[in-house]
Amino acid sequence: MSILIVTDAWxxxxxxxxxxxxxxxxxxxxxxxxxxxxxxxxxxxxxxxxYPEIRLSLATSNMVARRIDEMQPERIHIATEGPLGVLARKICIARKIAFTTSYHTRFPEFIRARVPIPESWSYRWLRNFHNAGKGVLVATPSMGAELATRGFRNIRLWSRGVDTRLFHPSQRKEMGLPRPIFLNVGRVAVEKNLPAFLGLDLPGSKVVVGDGPDLQRLKAKYPDVHFLGTRRGTELSQIYASADVFVFPSKTDTFGNVILEALASGCPVAAYPVTGPLDIIGEGHGGVLSADLREAALAATSVARACARERAMAYDWHECARQFLQFSTSVCSASEQTISALQRAH
Structure with missing residues (x-):
């Protein structure tokens, strides 16, 4: 089988x-x-x-249609609601090609943090976007339940995985910073709610890994925080394993892959009780959730690192791929015509 994934994030x-x-x-x-x-x-x-780090495509419908015709996929999955996702959806609808989608980002909150557009308007547009497909994949049960209340249909669970060999407690080393070390990894952008972490009165050190449009502003505002920029691979895994608590202040993520990376590294997590952390950590599985983030961060220093690692072991990339493939196959197999036949007609 061949699958074409359309994504504006790459x-x-x-x-x-x-x-x-x-x-x-x-x-x-x-x-x-x-x-x-x-x-x-x-x-x-x-x-x-x-947000200049994100590049928007200047494609046209004809350009995208031509690429689809060249690839001749048996299945099409639209992963994002950006310019490419919009064009691919338009083409699939026009040609009566079955497609699936996935919901990765809370765009209404993302947009509302930057411009005064009501979230209800954005959710209405997103609902129409996703309901045109055969089904929408979500990373967590709580995200699926929330979207269902907003009128999204045919919602299926699509879990995530983590590389437990790369992100491993054995990578732990001394960082030369006062402990406990409180870490955050991710985009340095307004939607990540970083000031809720950076402004906390905590002992030891605060470390931030990542880049983004708010980096220079936050570095100037919080001179005592160690901003390390982007890190990847073994260097990143060493930072995770060497921290004492991973603090996740975001209230708008649909999952939080970085939570799994921290847990796999044996680093307990402190977060708000919202979608993502609620589903992964739940009732104390490798971390602490609280509406008081400082309380959660301090309490997480007492969570056993072995418990954090154990929680991460429940997330497997093979199971993630199996769920995706099963969903794509089951919802698209009953389409009126195959994609290849439709493409030959065009």
Whole structure:
């Protein structure tokens, strides 16, 4: 089987969507399924206003349709609601091609943090976008329940995985900083709610790994915080394993891949009781949840690192790929015509 994944989030972006899709493709390949991508790297792009690290594609319907015709996929999955996702959806609807989607980002909250657009307007648009497909994949039960109350249909669970060999407690080392070390990894952007962590009165040291549009502003505002910029691979895994608590202040993430990376490294997590942390940590599985983030961070210093590691072991990339493949196959197999037949007609 061959699957085309359309995504506006791709390299060189460093985020959970790109990471998930890349690892998904690798695992699907091991399972005998070919995966192709339609990404901004295939077209001219412009920087996104207020967030230049994200590039927006300057593609047209004809350009995207031509690429789909060239690839001849048996299944199409639209992963994002950006310019490429919108064009691919339009083409699939026009040609009566069955497609699936996934919900990775709380765009209404993302947009509302930057411009005064009511979240209800954005959710109405997103509901129409996803309900046109055969089904929408979500990472957690709580996210699925929330979308269902907003009128989204055909919601299916699509879990996540973590590389437990790369992210491992054995990578722990001394960082030369006063302990306890409280760590955050992710985009340095307004939607991540970093000031809720950086402004806490905590002992020891605060460390932030990542880049983004708010980096310089936050560095100037919080001079005592250690901002390390982007880190990858073994260097990143060493930082995770060497921290004492991973603090996740975001209230808008749909999952939080970085939570799994921290847990796999034996680093307990402190977070708000919201979608993502609630589903992963729940009632004290490797971390502490509280509406008082300082309380959660301090309490997490007493969580056994072995418990954090054990929780991460429940998340497997092979199971993630199996769920994706099963969903894509089951909901699209009953389409009126195959994609290849429709493409030949065009």
């Amino acid at each position: 390299r060189p972006q460093v985020n959970g969507v790109a990471l998930t899709l890349e690892r998904l493709a690798q695992t699907l390949g091991q399972m005998g399924t070919q995966t192709a991508f339609l990404t901004p790297n295939d077209f001219r792009t412009v920087p996104m206003p207020s």
